[in-house]
Structures are given as C-alpha cells and as structure tokens.
Amino acid sequence: MHYIELPSVSSTFTYVATHATELADRTLVSTPCQTEGRGQRGNHWESEPGQNLTFTAIMRPQAWEARRQFLISEAVAVAIADTLAEQCGVECSVKWPNDIYAHTPDGDVGKICGILISHSLDGSMIRHTIIGAGININQTRFLSDAPNPVSVKGITGREHTLSPLLRAFGEAIERSVDRLWNDPDYSTLLHERYMQLLWRGDGGLYPWLDTATGERFQATLFAIEPLGHMVLRTPDGTLRRYAFKEVVFID
Numbered sequence: 001m002h003y004i005e006l007p008s009v010s011s012t013f014t015y016v017a018t019h020a021t022e023l024a025d026r027t028l029v030s031t032p033c034q035t036e037g038r039g040q041r042g043n044h045w046e047s048e049p050g051q052n053l054t055f056t057a058i059m060r061p062q063a064w065e066a067r068r069q070f071l072i073s074e075a076v077a078v079a080i081a082d083t084l085a086e087q088c089g090v091e092c093s094v095k096w097p098n099d100i101y102a103h104t105p106d107g108d109v110g111k112i113c114g115i116l117i118s119h120s121l122d123g124s125m126i127r128h129t130i131i132g133a134g135i136n137i138n139q140t141r142f143l144s145d146a147p148n149p150v151s152v153k154g155i156t157g158r159e160h161t162l163s164p165l166l167r168a169f170g171e172a173i174e175r176s177v178d179r180l181w182n183d184p185d186y187s188t189l190l191h192e193r194y195m196q197l198l199w200r201g202d203g204g205l206y207p208w209l210d211t212a213t214g215e216r217f218q219a220t221l222f223a224i225e226p227l228g229h230m231v232l233r234t235p236d237g238t239l240r241r242y243a244f245k246e247v248v249f250i251d
Contacts, residue, residue: 001057009031011036012055014036016029026060028057033049046144052135052162055133055166057173062181065125066121068226069126070226070227071187071191073097076115077100077197078176080092080173081093081197084113084135087165090155090156094199095111096224097230099113099115102150104154112135112150114133114134136151137152137153138153139154140153203221205219210242211246212246219240222239229243
C-alpha cells in the first residue's frame with residue numbers, strides 16, 4: 001500500500017473518488033483532520049482532529065465481477081475487526097452489513113468504526129474499489145447525535161500512537177482484499193469468518209423493525225446471502241429477506 005497523508009481535507013473518501021484516475025493502485029489517503037467525514041447513505045462521521053484514523057484506499061482488481069462485490073465488504077470488515085483485536089485488544093463484532101461494533105467491559109457494545117465502500121464498474125466487472133473507514137482510537141468525548149460511539153481508549157483506557165495503527169489497518173485490508181481477488185478458496189473461509197463475527201449471528205431470537213411496513217417482529221439471523229441480503233427466520237420458520245436499510249436492529 002502506498003500512503004499519502006493530507007494535513008486537512010473535507011473527506012478522504014471524496015478526495016479519492018475525485019482523484020481516482022490520478023491515484024496509483026493501492027494508494028491509501030489519510031488525514032488527522034477530516035471536516036466533513038462521510039458515512040453510509042449520506043450520514044456524517046464525527047472525528048476529533050488528531051485523535052482517530054480517517055482514511056480511504058483505492059484498489060484495482062485484475063478481474064472481479066460486480067455481482068461479487070459484497071465479498072469485498074466482508075474482506076474489509078473482517079480485516080478491521082481482527083486488527084482491532086490484535087493491535088488494540090478490543091474484541092469486535094460486525095453489524096450487518098459492515099459497521100464494526102466493539103464490546104465494552106460492562107458487556108455493552110458501541111460503534112467503533114464505520115466503513116464506506118463504492119465501486120466503479122466497467123460493464124459487469126469492477127474497474128476500481130474505493131474503501132473508506134473511520135476508526136475511533138483516542139477520542140473519548142463525542143458531540144454528535146450518533147447513538148452509541150465508542151473508542152479504543154474509551155474501552156481500554158490506553159492511548160495509542162496513530163501512525164503504526166494506520167499501517168496495520170492498511171496492510172490488513174490490502175492482504176484480505178488481495179487474497180480474495182487471487183485465492184479461489186478464500187471466499188468460503190472469509191464468509192465463515194464474517195459469520196463468526198456477525199453481531200446477533202448467534203442464533204438467538206432478537207427484535208427487528210421492518211422499515212417499509214413499520215412491523216416489529218422477533219427473528220433469528222439465519223443467513224447473509226452472496227449479494228449481501230440478510231435473511232431472518234421467524235419462530236414459525238418463515239424466512240424474510242432484506243436489503244440494507246429495509247430492516248432495523250432494535251436494541
């Protein structure tokens with residue numbers, strides 16, 4: 001991975017998307033001061049200057065079908081969750097589709113990382129993939145209305161130096177995505193690991209909200225399909241299939 005650090009930028013994701021044709025393959029752009037961080041579906045990502053990791057990478061596959069793009073999301077989520085455990089001692093889960101939830105000492109969970117991924121297509125194939133992430137490291141006071149932000153320092157009580165962590169996350173993402181693109185057997189292992197990390201993927205009965213109908217119901221998380229749809233199973237055995245934002249996790 002080739003690293004570029006900008007002193008300040010509105011959004012590393014917007015920067016990489018704007019300069020995608022100019023940036024070399026496997027370039028990661030980071031900044032200590034991101035003023036307009038982007039989240040899923042236009043949401044804002046809060047990050048106190050100099051306290052967290054905010055970065056975006058661009059990678060170009062040799063040949064990867066667009067219909068298999070959710071596996072890239074799995075590769076990035078698994079890489080970040082496993083690196084948080086290995087480098088910071090923070091155990092994490094993946095909240096479908098790719099938010100990273102950290103487990104706090106009091107048994108609760110909170111969002112420690114947001115991931116944003118987009119693809120440029122050439123017909124049915126992916127031309128390049130843009131991978132953005134915001135990871136809460138040393139920030140302990142959050143001012144936005146985000147419901148449950150947490151950080152590494154807030155959980156462990158320890159402050160971490162950001163530069164080596166940035167490299168660790170960048171290398172982990174590159175390895176995971178590169179292996180996905182080049183090892184035909186890895187997609188099965190990757191999906192198994194993703195399912196192991198999946199929040200509420202333990203077979204328990206949990207409450208959900210169907211956003212189209214407003215219905216609240218109980219179900220177990222049954223499967224995540226190759227295109228990224230989540231399948232829930234109700235107590236009577238009925239399977240219900242949802243795309244992102246069509247169903248809401250109820251605490």
